[in-house]
Amino acid sequence: MNLISISMKKILFTSMLLFSSLLINQLFAQTANCDIKALKKEGIAQLSPFYYSSAKVSKIEYQNEQLTKEIEVPLFKGEQYRMVFNRKALPQEVEIQVYDQDKSHESRKALFSSKGDNRDILYFEPEKSKRHYVTYTIPAVTETVEAGCLVFVLGYQLTFVDTSKAEE
Amino acid sequence: MKLMQSLKFSSLLIAVVFFAVSCAEAPNKEEAESTTEDTEEKIEEKNEPTEEMEDLSFMLPSPIQIAAMFNRAGLEYKSGLTNPTENQSKYNTKTAKYLNFGVYSADLAYTVLNNQQQESIDYLGAVKNLTDEIGMPSVFGTGELIKSFEQNIGNQDTILRILTTIKRRTDEYLAENEEQSKEAVFFSSAWVEGMYLGANSPSNQAKLTTRLVEQMTIVGDLIKALKVQNDPSLDLTFLIDGLKNIRDTFNGFESVKQLDNSDMSISDVELTEAELNELTNQINTLRTKIIEG
Numbered sequence: 001m002n003l004i005s006i007s008m009k010k011i012l013f014t015s016m017l018l019f020s021s022l023l024i025n026q027l028f029a030q031t032a033n034c035d036i037k038a039l040k041k042e043g044i045a046q047l048s049p050f051y052y053s054s055a056k057v058s059k060i061e062y063q064n065e066q067l068t069k070e071i072e073v074p075l076f077k078g079e080q081y082r083m084v085f086n087r088k089a090l091p092q093e094v095e096i097q098v099y100d101q102d103k104s105h106e107s108r109k110a111l112f113s114s115k116g117d118n119r120d121i122l123y124f125e126p127e128k129s130k131r132h133y134v135t136y137t138i139p140a141v142t143e144t145v146e147a148g149c150l151v152f153v154l155g156y157q158l159t160f161v162d163t164s165k166a167e168e
Numbered sequence: 169m170k171l172m173q174s175l176k177f178s179s180l181l182i183a184v185v186f187f188a189v190s191c192a193e194a195p196n197k198e199e200a201e202s203t204t205e206d207t208e209e210k211i212e213e214k215n216e217p218t219e220e221m222e223d224l225s226f227m228l229p230s231p232i233q234i235a236a237m238f239n240r241a242g243l244e245y246k247s248g249l250t251n252p253t254e255n256q257s258k259y260n261t262k263t264a265k266y267l268n269f270g271v272y273s274a275d276l277a278y279t280v281l282n283n284q285q286q287e288s289i290d291y292l293g294a295v296k297n298l299t300d301e302i303g304m305p306s307v308f309g310t311g312e313l314i315k316s317f318e319q320n321i322g323n324q325d326t327i328l329r330i331l332t333t334i335k336r337r338t339d340e341y342l343a344e345n346e347e348q349s350k351e352a353v354f355f356s357s358a359w360v361e362g363m364y365l366g367a368n369s370p371s372n373q374a375k376l377t378t379r380l381v382e383q384m385t386i387v388g389d390l391i392k393a394l395k396v397q398n399d400p401s402l403d404l405t406f407l408i409d410g411l412k413n414i415r416d417t418f419n420g421f422e423s424v425k426q427l428d429n430s431d432m433s434i435s436d437v438e439l440t441e442a443e444l445n446e447l448t449n450q451i452n453t454l455r456t457k458i459i460e461g
Binding site: 036037044051052053054055056057069070072073074076077130131154156159 | 228229233234236332336379435
């Protein structure tokens with residue numbers, strides 16, 4: 001009886017340790033990636049001298065097929081912009097592309113691509129200000145990969161009529 | 169007995185671990201922010217996106233930037249054109265407070281860009297009052313922004329940075345409180361006010377018309393963003409209808425219809441005086457409804 005009891009204890013203790021470590025791993029996997037405020041802050045820090053316009057955080061979930069997300073970005077003629085992408089919180093690389101037209105146009109042109117660039121924080125300044133389309137291509141995965149976050153911050157160059165200079 | 173104790177201990181430990189995991193899975197503010205913002209973007213996959221999915225996958229521009237663009241296009245200051253700050257007392261409903269927060273924000277940018285110092289301070293006060301009434305006190309914090317605004321009132325660049333800070337903090341507040349979609353409500357009324365100021369400016373209209381026309385490219389996005397608001401305490405029907413009228417009026421203009429059969433872009437459209445007047449009337453009608461509360 002004593003022997004059985006000791007064996008049972010060992011089995012229970014080992015199972016419990018394994019179970020706990022699995023759960024703790026899962027817990028860290030779910031929370032380690034997306035510190036939204038910090039990611040945004042890092043993105044905004046890369047805007048200067050552009051002014052903050054808006055930000056969008058995308059949760060990136062990996063599945064067994066390639067997925068895409070598209071964000072429309074209205075840019076006004078003659079204005080200057082900077083798009084900052086922070087992909088520090090991505091467990092697997094997501095390709096970022098900026099197009100001149102939406103996905104319904106087969107002939108659309110990629111104006112920017114992150115392909116081959118391993119940096120976490122990237123930025124792009126469009127040459128022509130018109131409506132742009134930011135596309136995230138999320139690769140297919142064969143094993144479970146935790147979700148990540150991709151932060152996109154848009155900045156614009158604020159210029160205005162300086163009446164004091166105009167009067168000089 | 170020992171076995172029983174061991175089982176009890178194991179059960180307790182497992183329960184503790186489960187509890188810890190459950191707590192960890194409850195979204196904190198930052199995760200909530202992520203979740204909220206992510207509702208704005210849906211995985212497209214191979215399916216045709218639904219209207220709602222498409223609706224929210226776009227970035228709203230900055231109302232401060234729009235005001236600055238109008239300013240550069242020659243928008244002159246006209247006293248009495250903005251929504252009087254005394255009207256604040258009329259805004260007793262949640263809808264009126266939300267919408268006029270946007271209106272006063274646009275008026276604030278307009279007065280700042282036109283170096284109207286006292287008016288700027290007054291409009292900042294109106295914006296602050298409404299942020300408090302809406303329940304966003306964190307936007308102005310302990311008052312350091314107001315103080316800095318007043319101290320730097322003669323420095324337009326610093327003032328515009330303060331306005332940008334207000335905008336960023338508003339975005340953060342909405343995101344942290346899972347109300348990111350409300351940004352479209354604030355922006356829509358700010359947009360209407362900006363268009364009202366532009367369309368009714370005494371300035372040379374030719375310079376401004378191009379900018380006004382360009383703004384029409386985002387009306388459709390605004391309508392879609394307002395349609396998906398799921399807060400029953402906000403009555404946005406009149407706003408959506410008003411924006412639809414503006415859009416339909418604009419799309420019905422001959423000069424705009426011609427776009428379909430040419431390589432021209434919308435910014436190349438030149439409105440006739442009659443068309444501009446018609447558009448202005450639509451904008452004025454909606455703006456009046458908004459500021460009447």
